[in-house]
Amino acid sequence: GAGVSQTPSNKVTEKGKYVELRCDPISGHTALYWYRQSLGQGPEFLIYFQGTGAADDSGLPNDRFFAVRPEGSVSTLKIQRTERGDSAVYLCASSLVGDPSYNEQFFGPGTRLTVL
Amino acid sequence: DQQVKQNSPSLSVQEGRISILNCDYTNSMFDYFLWYKKYPAEGPTFLISISSIKDKNEDGRFTVFLNKSAKHLSLHIVPSQPGDSAVYFCAASSGGYQKVTFGTGTKLQVIP
Numbered sequence: 001g002a003g004v005s006q007t008p009s010n011k012v013t014e015k016g017k018y019v020e021l022r023c024d025p026i027s028g029h030t031a032l033y034w035y036r037q038s039l040g041q042g043p044e045f046l047i048y049f050q051g052t053g054a055a056d057d058s059g060l061p062n063d064r065f066f067a068v069r070p071e072g073s074v075s076t077l078k079i080q081r082t083e084r085g086d087s088a089v090y091l092c093a094s095s096l097v098g099d100p101s102y103n104e105q106f107f108g109p110g111t112r113l114t115v116l
Numbered sequence: 117d118q119q120v121k122q123n124s125p126s127l128s129v130q131e132g133r134i135s136i137l138n139c140d141y142t143n144s145m146f147d148y149f150l151w152y153k154k155y156p157a158e159g160p161t162f163l164i165s166i167s168s169i170k171d172k173n174e175d176g177r178f179t180v181f182l183n184k185s186a187k188h189l190s191l192h193i194v195p196s197q198p199g200d201s202a203v204y205f206c207a208a209s210s211g212g213y214q215k216v217t218f219g220t221g222t223k224l225q226v227i228p
Contacts, residue, residue, distance in 0.1 A: 004159070031214065042120075042205050042218030043160065056215055091159055104150070105216070107159030 002026070004108035006092050012114045013082055021077040021111045025094030032075050033105060034067055035091040043091055049075060082115045089113070119143045120208050122219035129226050135193040137222050139206030142187065146208040150216070151180060151191050154203045163204075164191070196226045 005024045013019050025032050031050055035043035045059040052072045060066075064082075069075040079086055089112050093105040121140045129135045137151075147168040152160035166173040166180045166189070173180050179192045193200055206219040 033214065033216075035218075040220065042122075042207075042220050045215050045217065048214040050214075059215070093159070104162035104165070107152075107161065109157065109159050 004092055004094055004106050006090075006108040006111050008111060009109065010112045010114075012116065014116050015082060015084060017082050017115075019079050019082055019113065021079075021090050021113070023075045023077070023092030023094075023108060025073065025075070025092070026106055027073075029094035029096055029106070030072070031095045031097060031105075032069060033093040033095075034075070034077050035093065037089045037091055037110070039088075046077070079113075082113075084115050087113055087115045118220070119146075120206055120217050120219040122204075122206055122222050124222050125220070126223040126225070129196045129224065131198055131226055131228050132195045135191075135196045135200065135224055135226070137191040137193075137204050137206075137224065139189045139191075139219055140187055141189075141208050143208070143210065143217075144187070145210040146217075147211065148209050149180070149182060149189050150207045150209075151178075152205045152207060152218075153200075154205060154221070160205055193224075196224075198226045198228050200224060201226050 007022045033048050034046040037043045047057040047067050049069045064080045067077045089110040091110045093107045095105045150165040151163040153163050154160040164175050164178045182189045203221045203223045205221045207216045209216045
């Protein structure tokens with residue numbers, strides 16, 4: 001069975017541009033998470049979906065960041081007016097249900113975003 | 117505000133010896149703790165977890181110890197193997213809540 005996949009694996013863009021990062025979770029996983037990992041840091045929570053709805057978006061740094069999961073499977077993280085400080089590896093994870101006591105999060109390989 | 121801290125950025129251990137990775141947390145609401153392992157260019161993979169109602173959980177060569185009064189946990193790997201060389205992240209959550217807070221990681225190198 002396929003794991004979590006993320007596309008593209010690398011994205012280079014210019015400051016001010018718009019980017020979309022895609023995540024395909026493990027089939028059947030209802031919970032989906034986005035994290036951002038900057039150099040030398042651990043993954044930083046951005047947003048969590050349970051099904052189609054964002055159950056917690058408290059980690060999104062500002063209104064330039066937005067994420068959707070319209071059919072409860074694939075998710076897209078959207079970043080408007082990119083800034084150099086947005087450069088990081090964006091990780092997606094999925095789990096069966098939303099309880100960390102019972103279900104580990106499975107991570108994708110990440111998308112490395114570089115804003116020039 | 118770093119709620120989960122891994123104060124050792126790196127650790128080198130001889131093959132066959134014990135590796136001990138440490139983690140401290142400040143949020144007393146955390147009640148579930150996890151360790152993830154990460155190889156370069158890959159996402160983190162779950163290793164082992166522990167609930168706050170326990171003080172020890174063991175899985176093969178990996179054991180996690182939790183000291184709630186000290187807000188400290190540690191991961192023991194015995195015996196260490198070269199394939200264990202990776203970055204290890206400590207993470208925590210509270211009340212079944214999905215927001216998992218990660219530490220900054222410790223890079224473990226196991227020397228053959």
